[in-house]
Structure formats: structure tokens, C-alpha cells
Amino acid sequence: MSSALLADCLISGLAGLALLGLRIRLRRVGLTPRLMRTLRLATGLWGVFYLLRIPAWLGQADLGERLLLGVAAFIPLSLVMVAEAALRRHAPPVMKWGLLIGTPFLAMGAFVLPASQAIIYLSVLMGFQLFVIAAIGWFVWRFSGTLSDAEARQMRVFGGLILLSLPLVATDFIILGTGSALHLSALAVLIAVWLAVSSGSWMTGLR
Secondary structure, X not given: OOHHHHHHXXXXXXXXXXXXXXXXXXXXXXXXXXXXXXXXXXXXXXXXXXXXXXXXXXXXXXXXXXHHHHHHOOHHHHHHHHHHHHHOOOOOHHHHHHHHHHHHHHHHHHHHOOHHHHHHHHHHHHHHHHHHHHHHHHHHHHOHHHOOHHHHHHHHHHHHHHHHOHHHHHHHHOHHHHOOOOOHHHHHHHHHHHHHHHOOHHHHOOO
């Protein structure tokens, strides 16, 4: 067992716990009911995803890996739901149809595809996630005009951060499959949760 793997497990575990802690803290923030529900759903899903990485990596069991990928298939959908609730408008129909088709297809594929097709599946999953994240960045930036000036600035910052997350997702799938480096998305999640908790003005501004 390499030191990089142990460090990955530690960071992923901390990221998962931080997300679940944020999910509990959201109850004290004066958000709109819809945004509260979607954020709690998303942070819960993301928290479970990062915690599932630990048994999947350490146990090296096929079922654990498949369960992890099945959860990962729902992350793009949760991101779109949060973006819709924050902007108080629906995502473009093309994006919704893509999620409606792609999410169940990838979730089922995680459990039924043979292990020999793992590289193909991971490539499709990565492409799906990157495409949806980029589309959300455009959606947030393009349609933030429906909010007040202060809220629109916040949304555009979020849109820029979403686009900056693209290389983090890519490295998690490509470079770090070798086990020679850390999974950067978990580290980014830790930093993001810390910033959200230490400076809650971004949340209270979306009431």
C-alpha cells in the first residue's frame, strides 16, 4: 500500500466528512426552501461519494468500485439541480435531456458492464461529467442576469469556479489512475467547504 494511496484516503475521508458537516450546517442558513433542499441533497451525495472512495480503494473489491462509479454518475445531475435553484430558473432543455438519458445509462452501466470495459466506461463518465460541468458554468454565467447585481456577481464567480474545476475532474480520472499523485478534487472540496463555512455571506446572499 503506497503512501499516495493512504494520503488519498485521508483527504477523501476528510472531504466527505466536511461535506456532510456542511449539509448539517445548511439548516441554520436562511436559504430559499428549494435551494436548501437541493444543496442538502447535493452535499449529502458528494459526501457519500468521497467516503465511498476509501473502502473502494483499500478493499480493491469490484462491487465497491462499481458502487462508487454508480454514485459518481449522479453528481452532474445534483450540480444542475443546485444551479437551477440558485438562479431560480430551469436549465436549457438540451441539458435536461442529456441528464435524463446519460445519468441512468451511466448508473446502470457501472453495475452491468464487464470489468474489461472499465477504461471505456471511465472515459465516457469523465466526458459526461466534464461536459455537464462546462454547461453549468455557461448556464450560471449566461442567465445570472435574472438576479440582483450582487447576486449576479456571486453567480458569475461561481460560474468561473465551476469552469476552473474541469482540470481537477480530468486529473482525478486520468493522471491519478496511476496511483502516483493525489486526487486534487478532494483537496479542492476541503478548501471550498472551509471557505463556505468561514465566510457564509455567499449563502445568505441567495435568500
